Amino acid sequence: MSEQQLYNKDFEHIISEINNTIDSLYLTKNCYDKNKLLNNLRRQIANITMLMQNNRINTDSMIDPKNPTASKVFTPAELATYTGKDGNLAYVAVNGVVYDMTNVAAWGGATHFGLTPGKDLTGVFASCHDGQPILSTLPVVGVMAP
Amino acid sequence: MKNKTNSCPNQSEKLKLISMLANKAIASIKNGSLKKRNLVWLELTGCSGNIISLLDGVNPGFRNLATQMVNIIYDNSLMVADGEAAMEKLFSIADDDYILLVEGAVATKDDGLYNVIGQLNGQPVTAYRAINELGPKASYVIAMGACACDGGVTAAKPNPSHAVSIQSVLNRKVIKLPGCPCHPDWLMGTLSYILLYGQPELDSKDRPTMFYSTLIHDICPRRPFFDQGIFAEKLGDKTCMFKIGCRGPVTPVDCPIRKWNQHVNWPIGDDSPCIGCAQFGFPDRMEPFISYNTTREE
Ligand code: HEM
Ligand code: SF4
Numbered sequence: 001m002s003e004q005q006l007y008n009k010d011f012e013h014i015i016s017e018i019n020n021t022i023d024s025l026y027l028t029k030n031c032y033d034k035n036k037l038l039n040n041l042r043r044q045i046a047n048i049t050m051l052m053q054n055n056r057i058n059t060d061s062m063i064d065p066k067n068p069t070a071s072k073v074f075t076p077a078e079l080a081t082y083t084g085k086d087g088n089l090a091y092v093a094v095n096g097v098v099y100d101m102t103n104v105a106a107w108g109g110a111t112h113f114g115l116t117p118g119k120d121l122t123g124v125f126a127s128c129h130d131g132q133p134i135l136s137t138l139p140v141v142g143v144m145a146p
Numbered sequence: 147m148k149n150k151t152n153s154c155p156n157q158s159e160k161l162k163l164i165s166m167l168a169n170k171a172i173a174s175i176k177n178g179s180l181k182k183r184n185l186v187w188l189e190l191t192g193c194s195g196n197i198i199s200l201l202d203g204v205n206p207g208f209r210n211l212a213t214q215m216v217n218i219i220y221d222n223s224l225m226v227a228d229g230e231a232a233m234e235k236l237f238s239i240a241d242d243d244y245i246l247l248v249e250g251a252v253a254t255k256d257d258g259l260y261n262v263i264g265q266l267n268g269q270p271v272t273a274y275r276a277i278n279e280l281g282p283k284a285s286y287v288i289a290m291g292a293c294a295c296d297g298g299v300t301a302a303k304p305n306p307s308h309a310v311s312i313q314s315v316l317n318r319k320v321i322k323l324p325g326c327p328c329h330p331d332w333l334m335g336t337l338s339y340i341l342l343y344g345q346p347e348l349d350s351k352d353r354p355t356m357f358y359s360t361l362i363h364d365i366c367p368r369r370p371f372f373d374q375g376i377f378a379e380k381l382g383d384k385t386c387m388f389k390i391g392c393r394g395p396v397t398p399v400d401c402p403i404r405k406w407n408q409h410v411n412w413p414i415g416d417d418s419p420c421i422g423c424a425q426f427g428f429p430d431r432m433e434p435f436i437s438y439n440t441t442r443e444e
Binding site for chain 2: 084085086087088089090102103105106108109110111112113114
């Protein structure tokens, strides 16, 4: 499992804890229980903050676990080899960040609305998905060379 | 897997909804509390696939529609009148109340001359003229199928007739039922709802949320294979077809529970990937329909 996947798992776990706490808060009438639950909520939020900080540090030293020889900084030529064809992984760059689309459901067969991977798709992404919270859900594998 | 899908009450109720709506409309018309509306079925530039699809529908089917729910004023495939008489009947409705159902895209090149649907007073009537005259006056306009909704196959590259969607030529609300073809239930459900209550709830692209609100991928019986990373390598494999280019994850429609040909089967149930026929952009943007040698498995 990649670091990103581990991170997502922890994240999901804490979020479901938070949701449970909130559900319980609705049910309880006892003010002591309520305080205890609110305390839990604080702790859970602190956990998320910690996780987010860790993740930010991890991205800086990120190496693609499926392909450890690849560097985390991609030149356009390097990116172009991640075509999603003939066994190659499917990478796409948006706003300077490289995402792994290999197992993203919306990119079946490594194509998406006529788009193919191995490219910088910043422009099309902006024209098709502006304002949608999509990028934050995608696995990051590196950045484009400046 | 089949039984599992059908036993979920949320899903089985959705299947029953169409006959419930249609029966309610039929009963209300019978007891006089609801009036039969006029219906114009306009075929523009397409393949007649939507009327053929409707003729395959059951419970409710075409017979219920034609005899118990609406007065069909015009339908080029099924009406008795022909030639100029048919065209006169079509244009005579313009001042009356009518619901306009449109299948096929609008060919716009050379003033629409690429699709002449009849003759009136010795003059050719183009599909372009028909939609421009009948579209604005209708009480509801329903675009059926990929071509009417988004240009579809008719507007696929290189699009020699400059075909466009109905919405591109009409400046009014057009209810869209994309699909290649439109499922009879999608049409009958929408129409019954309109007769009973008026415009159904629509999403941001004017599709009724009754049918177009859940991604195929989210209710696909092969979803457990996707989640476990077990993927089909070729047509005929019984697992998730993500790696060979399944479009279920970008196509929000209810095929997995509704199925086709009188609720018998559907593409994924017969081991071929979803080609996204009910999503805007079909077919050009859904290609390739099948891909081999894609990314390798974990
Ligand atoms: C030609 C431009 C594009 C078009 C027309 C397009 C269209 C769409 C549509 C219609 C959906 C939603 C399907 C639905 O839920 O109904 C979707 C989902 C998605 N698209 Fe795109 N897209 C484009 C470009 C891109 C690019 C460049 C990326 C990646 C960098 C991308 C990544 C995604 C992802 C990850 C989803 C799934 C979102 C989710 O899980 O909610 N798309 N796209
Ligand atoms: S077959 Fe298609 S719709 Fe079904 S789970 Fe796989 S990718 Fe999703």
